[in-house]
Amino acid sequence: MIYHAKAVKAVKFNKLRNSPEIKKELEILHTKRSTYSDPVQKQCRTLCKTVAWPAEIERITTCKRNGVKFPDIGSYDPCKCFGDCFWDTCTNVASASFCMPQYCKLGAICSNAPRNLSSLKLFDTGRVGLGVYTTTDLDVGDAVKTNTGYTLLYNTRSVNNNYVYVDALRCGSITRFISHSSEPNATFLEQQTRSRVRVLVKMIKNVQEGAQITVHYGNERWFKCACDLCWKEPSRTGESSGDE
Template sequence: MNPSGITFKDVGDFGVCSCIGDCFLDTCSNAYSAVFCTPDTCILGAACSNAPRSLETLTLYDTGRVGLGVFTTTDLDVGDVVGENAGVLSEYDALVDGQPAGALKYNSGYTMFYNTKSANKKYVYVEAKACGFTTRFLSHSCKPNAAFVEVRNRTSVKVLVRMIDDVKAGAQITVNYGKERWFKCVCDVCWTVEAK
């Protein structure tokens, strides 16, 4: 959702990819250029692995330790896009020295900042607490099997979740939240180490 009408600078036309069968990360000119496929830019009509979508094979389960987690009901391969991290877009000015603490963005635990600034040269974040896709429930792991990837197409910016490891049906999909975590890590790696 973009209630504020935030716009981004046009990155230009990358043309139509010439993929056969699917748009793989290592063969698709769009994917290689960090451009997501759309019906206008994909020879396959964006019915491919490089198009923003949420797989219907993702399901939520209570992990017992870290709350809801996202699991797959089918095998997934490196490079597969499993979904888009979506929510409400907002923009703000850069932080400045002496700014009151109340002016800082509250992190709901579902907030993600874009690397790309808006056309107004402001910072942009997506807040997925109240709305979004299944991917907003991805759990953190210090050894993830998926990653958040920022991609563009003309004036659109999206954050997709792309697999970085092959997984079998039944696996939990995890991402690394980065170094600025607001919680004590209890992912499988850290939980196992702590238990020893």
């Protein structure tokens, strides 16, 4: 099932930071995890039947930019974080920037640095086609993957003052298979450091190994919701409904 990037816009961090649910989870996380632990270093188990990558889709890990350039927002001082760059304490996160070694006290060994976790796997949802699940536990704020394709609609304009979107129709990372849910556990978050703009898949809820990764693609969509609340089993007439 293809989710065309033009139907969803990347989220700005300020829209998330005031969420009561995320604030509560972050308070718990400070106690639970004083230092960053790379999810791929945790014990992994295959809990779903992993399926092969579709042959007709080119698998890539970086965007095909096609000459698109973004304006340089300039240099800045490194963050002063200890243990991890949490959403509610890191100055880089507050300025909607992702961490790089030269701008991070932790050398970008933190949850605010771009990650491409190998612990994300494809599986057949049995409901809405292919989906993505995790073989490790993930915490709120964890960056799990960079959304890639042909350089989702960015909020940041290019140097030519044009809006840019990721078109993952024929190529992309595993994020192109993430299903829609009215109760998502992840989001597409736009961040920029210098002239580098990234749309990262970041967790907005804690999930355990085996959980399906889902995002909210907005109201203008034409595919079914994958969550248990919205899904209805096929009727006797062979029809099914997954609408909200």
